[in-house]
Amino acid sequence: MIERCLLGQLGERGGEMKIRISSFGYKYNLEVRADRVYSVRRFPNPFGEFPDKNGLDKEVREWLLNKEEVRDFIDGVVGYNILLKEVDDITARFPSISIAFGCYGGKHRSVAIAEEVGRRLREMGFEVEIVHRDLYKD
Numbered sequence: 001m002i003e004r005c006l007l008g009q010l011g012e013r014g015g016e017m018k019i020r021i022s023s024f025g026y027k028y029n030l031e032v033r034a035d036r037v038y039s040v041r042r043f044p045n046p047f048g049e050f051p052d053k054n055g056l057d058k059e060v061r062e063w064l065l066n067k068e069e070v071r072d073f074i075d076g077v078v079g080y081n082i083l084l085k086e087v088d089d090i091t092a093r094f095p096s097i098s099i100a101f102g103c104y105g106g107k108h109r110s111v112a113i114a115e116e117v118g119r120r121l122r123e124m125g126f127e128v129e130i131v132h133r134d135l136y137k138d
Helices: 002-010 058-065 068-086 088-093 109-123
Strands: 018-025 036-039 096-103 127-132
Touching: 018 109, 058 068, 058 109, 068 096, 068 109, 096 109, 109 127
Parallel strands: 018 096, 018 127, 036 096
Antiparallel strands: none
């Protein structure tokens, strides 16, 4: 995977950068406190199959992560953040970054993808905070 290749170059410096990841629903307004905002509305919506579950539930996460286009997207987001870390002057100016993922309601796709990106970045030594802004809104 892309992160394994880049992590070899990164070494143990991952923990120097803090990453705040959030999920949100576009129907509740755009997440404005983020350096990068990604719409994940283009991916299949698990709501039809899992109306009473959300992106924190294992079944929803597995359903989404079984989609090649979702896995490719996550690989790209993780790889991009590692590349940012590789540029020392960017890290010095921006010791923390924020990333937001939005889907329609902020309960399924954006939550599952935020969790997976956070999990991968934590495994690589980054300090990660995850916030799900709209997860429990009606």
